[in-house]
Amino acid sequence: MGIIATSRLKSPWIMHFDNSSCNGCDIEVLACLTPLYDIERFGIVNMGNPKHTDVLVVTGPVNRRTARVLKNLYDQIADPKMVIAVGTCSISGGVFHNCYNVLGGVDKVIPVDVYIPGCAARPEAIIDGVVMALQKLAKLQGVAL
Amino acid sequence: MAPRTITPFGPQHPVLPEPIQLKLTLEDEKVVDVMPAIGYGHRGIEKACELNEYPKNIYLCERICGICSCIHGITYCEVVESLWPMDIPPRAKYLRTIFSEMSRTHSHLLWLGLLADAFGFESMFMQYWRIREKVLDLLELTAGHRVTQSVSIIGGVRRDIDADMKKHCIEVLKDVRKEVEALSNVLVNDYTVKARTIGKGVLSYDQAIALGCCGPHLRASGVKEDCRMQGYLAYGDLSFEPVVASGGDSYSRAAVRIGETIQAIDLQLEALGKMPEGEIAAKVKGNPPANEATMRVEQPRGEVFYYAKGNGTRNLERLRVRTPTYANIPSLLVMLPGCEMADVPIIVLSIDPCISCTER
Amino acid sequence: MIDKLKEISKDQLLAEVKKYADSKAKFVTGSCNDLGDRLEVTYFFNASPGMDMSALRFTVGKGEEVPSMTGIYLTAVLIENEMKELFGLKVKDLAIDFGGHMMLAQDSPVLPMLKSEDQKAAAQKGGN
Numbered sequence: 366m367g368i369i370a371t372s373r374l375k376s377p378w379i380m381h382f383d384n385s386s387c388n389g390c391d392i393e394v395l396a397c398l399t400p401l402y403d404i405e406r407f408g409i410v411n412m413g414n415p416k417h418t419d420v421l422v423v424t425g426p427v428n429r430r431t432a433r434v435l436k437n438l439y440d441q442i443a444d445p446k447m448v449i450a451v452g453t454c455s456i457s458g459g460v461f462h463n464c465y466n467v468l469g470g471v472d473k474v475i476p477v478d479v480y481i482p483g484c485a486a487r488p489e490a491i492i493d494g495v496v497m498a499l500q501k502l503a504k505l506q507g508v509a510l
Numbered sequence: 511m512a513p514r515t516i517t518p519f520g521p522q523h524p525v526l527p528e529p530i531q532l533k534l535t536l537e538d539e540k541v542v543d544v545m546p547a548i549g550y551g552h553r554g555i556e557k558a559c560e561l562n563e564y565p566k567n568i569y570l571c572e573r574i575c576g577i578c579s580c581i582h583g584i585t586y587c588e589v590v591e592s593l594w595p596m597d598i599p600p601r602a603k604y605l606r607t608i609f610s611e612m613s614r615t616h617s618h619l620l621w622l623g624l625l626a627d628a629f630g631f632e633s634m635f636m637q638y639w640r641i642r643e644k645v646l647d648l649l650e651l652t653a654g655h656r657v658t659q660s661v662s663i664i665g666g667v668r669r670d671i672d673a674d675m676k677k678h679c680i681e682v683l684k685d686v687r688k689e690v691e692a693l694s695n696v697l698v699n700d701y702t703v704k705a706r707t708i709g710k711g712v713l714s715y716d717q718a719i720a721l722g723c724c725g726p727h728l729r730a731s732g733v734k735e736d737c738r739m740q741g742y743l744a745y746g747d748l749s750f751e752p753v754v755a756s757g758g759d760s761y762s763r764a765a766v767r768i769g770e771t772i773q774a775i776d777l778q779l780e781a782l783g784k785m786p787e788g789e790i791a792a793k794v795k796g797n798p799p800a801n802e803a804t805m806r807v808e809q810p811r812g813e814v815f816y817y818a819k820g821n822g823t824r825n826l827e828r829l830r831v832r833t834p835t836y837a838n839i840p841s842l843l844v845m846l847p848g849c850e851m852a853d854v855p856i857i858v859l860s861i862d863p864c865i866s867c868t869e870r
Numbered sequence: 871m872i873d874k875l876k877e878i879s880k881d882q883l884l885a886e887v888k889k890y891a892d893s894k895a896k897f898v899t900g901s902c903n904d905l906g907d908r909l910e911v912t913y914f915f916n917a918s919p920g921m922d923m924s925a926l927r928f929t930v931g932k933g934e935e936v937p938s939m940t941g942i943y944l945t946a947v948l949i950e951n952e953m954k955e956l957f958g959l960k961v962k963d964l965a966i967d968f969g970g971h972m973m974l975a976q977d978s979p980v981l982p983m984l985k986s987e988d989q990k991a992a993a994q995k996g997g998n
């Protein structure tokens with residue numbers, strides 16, 4: 366393992382995927398990248414390509430059209446990978462639980478490692494969640510964070 | 511004739527935080543035809559609104575869109591109130607106005623940042639978002655949350671702005687106004703920005719009306735139309751004049767939004783000063799009667815239209831929400847053909863698309 | 871109550887819409903509602919520039935064909951497709967036909983906006 370495992374922890378690349386969220390959590394994820402919260406200090410870089418990604422950040426409930434897209438993206442990400450579900454509606458469907466086109470939380474389609482509650486989840490909580498995912502990744506790889 | 515290729519733009523694209531797909535037909539680098547494919551964000555909120563009780567719908571309507579959420583909640587409350595019809599206390603009207611304008615400020619700053627990002631001006635993107643955080647802090651202080659406030663309830667509002675908060679708000683807003691002005695000066699006068707936006711995605715006065723556009727997009731084509739002219743909430747008492755530009759291109763749209771950001775701050779300052787004392791919510795008894803009502807409110811992205819029909823029970827019979835992007839998407843069919851592939855992101859962004867609104 | 875609402879029949883629709891188009895009014899939106907055995911369609915227009923809104927309304931039986939106004943107002947294409955998809959309103963001669971999959975995916979419920987039996991029963995009972 367050695368240097369690759371350590372580098373993965375010191376600079377994880379994330380990809381953000383929006384299912385059918387209300388945007389509330391999306392703008393909070395984006396806000397994490399801007400000066401006040403500045404998630405880049407953990408070496409985190411936002412990527413648009415699933416093959417470059419270590420951590421998949423998902424917002425919003427899975428609906429009937431995005432379910433396939435999400436599964437597809439997840440399969441393209443190389444192992445080891447982490448999935449973070451941001452916001453109440455990506456955990457369980459939240460306020461959208463009785464909408465006819467919504468299937469429910471992200472874990473209906475792909476396995477989730479960290480759940481971040483909140484509607485919308487606060488940037489502080491999101492950063493905390495990402496760090497938690499990194500801890501989990503460290504344990505998985507058997508290296509110290 | 512050069513061979514034609516069809517290129518999909520989206521549903522995952524860096525300039526769009528949200529999923530929408532445009533199928534572009536290209537002749538070399540020139541776009542000759544465009545076909546939007548939407549539906550990635552369809553949840554079925556209108557139906558769920560018929561299944562929930564009246565107060566619960568506030569939360570659902572707010573989550574039609576998380577960026578203009580506060581105004582969605584306010585509009586829903588307004589339309590339900592006009593089913594009776596009932597009056598709300600004047601202070602509540604002022605508070606709703608202030609919260610609306612605050613969310614307009616944050617939404618426009620967000621858009622200006624995304625615009626800067628779309629042509630690769632990343633430091634300006636960061637600057638706009640840094641300023642925006644100050645407005646979000648104010649929203650958190652007064653309305654209780656950064657993005658989804660749920661501050662409006664049927665009959666009034668949930669939270670008041672006391673004297674200390676008011677003083678703090680005025681200070682911060684004045685500060686924000688100065689910063690926005692300074693930064694926007696750069697944006698409107700910069701050579702590169704002009705080169706990338708002037709004459710891109712032109713929509714004439716007549717086209718804008720024929721295509722039913724709304725909001726800053728419409729006003730950038732010279733049409734003086736703004737729902738706030740109706741004088742709902744407290745806008746009748748405030749000195750409000752729509753911001754209009756005449757170019758009809760992406761540059762004018764940016765100029766209108768900059769003007770509106772400054773104006774929104776001024777309106778907040780004025781409303782904070784004029785706000786009358788008194789109750790913040792009226793008592794509501796029972797269910798609304800069987801009746802129909804419509805409400806048109808100006809959101810950051812344009813006019814939102816609510817149609818509600820009650821039937822005397824605890825559920826709505828029908829709620830129809832027409833959001834601004836829903837009206838603005840057809841204009842892409844006219845603006846995109848003829849432009850170059852590299853300009854597509856900026857033109858699409860210039861209507862300030864909000865997809866989760868459109869598809870509900 | 872809606873101000874300036876005009877009840878018409880579906881055969882008058884295109885002529886009435888043409889009048890709006892000639893006076894350079896702006897199409898705002900449409901709304902459909904399930905009345906049991908009929909569908910009620912309302913179209914809203916705005917006299918631009920300004921804030922003066924008026925509306926047209928007609929009802930049709932389920933399964934009846936309705937003319938499309940996309941020949942006059944292209945922008946109505948989204949709402950007409952939506953009504954077709956979610957309510958089963960049979961709009962003919964659409965300028966762009968998404969074929970029932972503008973909003974819905976392949977495995978979504980069919981005509982989801984029609985009233986369910988539970989909803990009808992609750993409305994019948996009235997009160998709380």
Ligand code: SF4
Nearest residue numbers: 389390452453454484
């Ligand atoms: S958790 Fe709430 S704020 Fe976040 S995307 Fe879902 S509905 Fe929107």
